[in-house]
Amino acid sequence: MDMLWSGWGDPAKAAPLPDAVTGLLRDLLGVTPRADGPSALDEIDVPAPALTDEARDALRAALGAQDALREDAESRIRHTRGKSTPDLLRIRAGEVDDVPAAVVLPGGHDEVLAVLRACAAHGLSAVPFGGGTSVVGGLAPDTKRPFVALDLRRLDALLAIDEVSRTATLQPGLRGPRCEELLNEQGWTLGHFPQSFEWASVGGFAAARSSGQASAGYGRFDEMVLGLTVATPEGTLETGRAPRSAAGPDLRQLVLGSEGALGVITAVTVRIRPLPTRRVYEGWRFASFEAGSTALRRLAQDGPRPTVLRLSDETETFIGLAQPDAIGAAEAPQSSGCMAIAGYEGTEEETATRRAAAREILLACGGEYVGEEPGDRWEHGRYNAPYLRDALLDAGAFAETLETAGFWSALPGLYASVREALTRTLTEAGTPPLVMCHISHTYENGASLYFTVVSAQGEDAVAHWEPVKRAANDAILAAGGTISHHHGVGTDHRDWYAREIGPLGIRMLQAVKAEVDPSGVLSPGVLIPVR
Numbered sequence: 327m328d329m330l331w332s333g334w335g336d337p338a339k340a341a342p343l344p345d346a347v348t349g350l351l352r353d354l355l356g357v358t359p360r361a362d363g364p365s366a367l368d369e370i371d372v373p374a375p376a377l378t379d380e381a382r383d384a385l386r387a388a389l390g391a392q393d394a395l396r397e398d399a400e401s402r403i404r405h406t407r408g409k410s411t412p413d414l415l416r417i418r419a420g421e422v423d424d425v426p427a428a429v430v431l432p433g434g435h436d437e438v439l440a441v442l443r444a445c446a447a448h449g450l451s452a453v454p455f456g457g458g459t460s461v462v463g464g465l466a467p468d469t470k471r472p473f474v475a476l477d478l479r480r481l482d483a484l485l486a487i488d489e490v491s492r493t494a495t496l497q498p499g500l501r502g503p504r505c506e507e508l509l510n511e512q513g514w515t516l517g518h519f520p521q522s523f524e525w526a527s528v529g530g531f532a533a534a535r536s537s538g539q540a541s542a543g544y545g546r547f548d549e550m551v552l553g554l555t556v557a558t559p560e561g562t563l564e565t566g567r568a569p570r571s572a573a574g575p576d577l578r579q580l581v582l583g584s585e586g587a588l589g590v591i592t593a594v595t596v597r598i599r600p601l602p603t604r605r606v607y608e609g610w611r612f613a614s615f616e617a618g619s620t621a622l623r624r625l626a627q628d629g630p631r632p633t634v635l636r637l638s639d640e641t642e643t644f645i646g647l648a649q650p651d652a653i654g655a656a657e658a659p660q661s662s663g664c665m666a667i668a669g670y671e672g673t674e675e676e677t678a679t680r681r682a683a684a685r686e687i688l689l690a691c692g693g694e695y696v697g698e699e700p701g702d703r704w705e706h707g708r709y710n711a712p713y714l715r716d717a718l719l720d721a722g723a724f725a726e727t728l729e730t731a732g733f734w735s736a737l738p739g740l741y742a743s744v745r746e747a748l749t750r751t752l753t754e755a756g757t758p759p760l761v762m763c764h765i766s767h768t769y770e771n772g773a774s775l776y777f778t779v780v781s782a783q784g785e786d787a788v789a790h791w792e793p794v795k796r797a798a799n800d801a802i803l804a805a806g807g808t809i810s811h812h813h814g815v816g817t818d819h820r821d822w823y824a825r826e827i828g829p830l831g832i833r834m835l836q837a838v839k840a841e842v843d844p845s846g847v848l849s850p851g852v853l854i855p856v857r
Contacts, residue, residue: 329458329525331404332364332418333719334712336524343717351723355760357782359722364418371420372399376427376472381448385430385474388440394480396429405429405475408460409712410818411726412788414719426453427472433480435592438557441476442590446559446845452476453849454586456527457501461727462816464534464585468851478529481592484508493552495595498529514598517544517633517671520812524709529591535583537774537812539708541767542626543633543671544599546812548582553595556581558588558842566595580838585814586849588842604677607634607669609700610693611662615639616738618664619765619773621691623734626768628687630680634669635768639741642762647711647778666693667704711778724757724783726791730802731811733772740805741775747801748779751794757781767811774811815853824855 330337343351351357375397377385385395396402406425407413427450432438445452451473453465467473481497482504488494494514496505502523509515518531518538530536531547532554538544553566565578581588612618618637625631638647643665668684670677685695718725732740745761752759759781767774777798784790799822802809809815809822824832835854839846850856 328404329409330716331367331400333414333716334409334525339710339713340716341713343721348721351718351721351780355723355758355780355782357721357723360783365420367400367403369420370399370403370422372402372422372425375402377450378448381444381450381472382428384444384448385428385441388432388444389430389437390433391431391480394431394433394437396431397427401429402426402475405455405458405465405477408458408463408465408816410461410463411715411719411724412791413461413463413466414716415787418719424466426475429455429475429477431477431480435481435555435557435562438476438478438590438592439562441474442557442559442847445474445847450474450847451850452590452847453852454478454529454533454590456498456530456533457522457525459522459526459530460534460814460816462810462814463818464814464816464849464852466817466852467849468817468856469846471850473850476590478527478590478592481529485593487512487514487598492598493595494598495553495593496528497593498527498532498591500528502526502528509598510601513601515601516550516596517599518547518550519708521709521711528594532582532591532594533585534814535812537767539636539766540633540669540671542631542635543669546767548579550596551578551582551594552597553593554578554581554591555593556589557592558590559845559847560842563589563842583814585816585853587853588839589848602671602673602677604674605669605671605705606677606681606698607667607701607705608681608698609696609704610666610668610688611696612637612664612666612691612693615664615741615763617692618666619734619737621666621688621693622765622768622773624687624691625684626773627770630683630687632668632680632684633671634667636764636766637666638664638764639762640664641760642764642778645760645762647762647764665696665700667701669701669705718780722783723780724787724791725778725780726795727776727778728795728798729774729776729811729813730807730809731767731772731774732805732807736806737773737775740802740807743801743805744775744777744798744807747797748777748794751797752779752781755784755790755794757784757790775807776811817851820851820853820855823853 402425455475455477478499481499483497485495520538536547556563715725762778809819815823
């Protein structure tokens with residue numbers, strides 16, 4: 327199934343906001359329904375395909391399947407940009423000025439290589455496309471050349487399992503649910519469950535350094551990757567002969583997070599774990615975000631680590647975003663303080679032991695145990711927040727997310743600075759916002775902060791948001807945070823990423839790109855500034 331072209335996910339799962347929420351948006355934020363609805367798919371005026379006959383013939387020759395080159399309007403629209411709020415607002419308005427010239431669907435590594443060589447020979451760019459879930463402009467190249475969307479959905483196999491080494495080799499087009507299904511059938515799990523899990527792909531997980539909701543127990547995706555096969559216009563790169571090596575710099579780390587700018591990932595070897603026999607999630611209430619953060623830090627630094635560990639601030643807890651399915655429901659509890667969710671996965675004995683030990687730490691830090699119901703609600707709605715975002719847009723609100731990470735000592739200042747920047751700039755623009763935040767990923771030395779912003783849209787919602795986003799990004803860097811913890815860089819964060827790593831760091835990446843992609847075929851302007 328393809329994702330909804332003008333929103334998130336499965337159209338059958340879309341639902342309007344409850345009346346109580348619509349009233350709150352009107353009374354608190356001044357949100358009013360938009361006068362005009364979204365464009366219809368068949369009404370969008372799509373530019374004619376820009377491929378020359380020679381380029382078209384070369385791409386067809388590179389592909390094995392008869393229908394692996396698509397130039398129809400619907401295929402191209404469905405591969406235009408990603409799923410950020412500005413992306414959706416633009417596509418709903420019928421703006422497709424950066425639509426790909428064509429969509430190609432290679433069937434294997436050799437076909438990917440052939441497509442890249444054809445693009446280099448005929449002046450085309452290529453943007454790898456997995457699940458289409460990018461929210462940072464990762465699918466919107468900065469180029470005036472025609473480009474093709476290189477859709478990897480046909481590369482969707484589990485290639486091998488090594489049960490002795492506990493590894494699996496996966497193709498990049500596998501989406502999260504199918505990947506888990508194939509592993510679960512043989513008693514294994516990857517343990518990677520980002521909010522985009524239902525739609526994002528294995529290749530996308532690697533290319534964007536994805537982090538799943540169970541990262542406290544299973545680790546980030548880049549920590550799971552043991553080997554990669556990568557296609558570039560200059561040939562094939564194979565990495566990962568052993569789980570660890572001192573044979574020079576680790577080239578896996580160069581590819582991980584490269585967002586398609588340095589190559590197309592065609593196979594990923596990952597660490598796998600036995601399928602847990604017990605999963606349990608529970609809720610804890612803390613008097614303040616500071617107190618809850620201290621509890622999370624204690625567990626992250628000294629253990630025992632839950633598999634899932636997250637904390638909503640006071641606003642997010644009150645609104646109920648920690649449990650999205652409860653928002654606006656008649657039985658939804660009105661929570662004060664800050665809600666934390668702790669989850670445990672493993673064997674019955676291991677789960678019970680870790681849960682009991684973590685309970686002592688949480689109680690000692692001032693936590694109040696509120697039972698399994700909040701944890702069950704969170705698990706049931708863990709992938710539903712993007713659907714809520716779409717419903718807010720339908721109701722005339724603006725809703726967007728942004729995230730960062732920092733060291734524990736910097737986290738309070740980072741939280742305050744970003745929150746202040748969002749609140750101040752939107753208020754000054756005449757649309758005072760609701761700003762919510764949670765910690766969703768913890769480490770021994772720091773944690774992530776994930777902000778959700780809701781406000782009225784303004785006259786031109788995309789233009790209205792641009793200075794707000796710039797102010798938030800500036801605040802992140804000024805307060806010592808990273809410009810992205812798990813959403814990636816794309817084109818939206820590229821200028822701030824350049825500030826984060828400095829001119830020498832950018833020149834190093836540009837030098838690597840010049841070697842593997844001298845014609846600038848791969849995702850131009852994504853991650854790495856064009857020279």
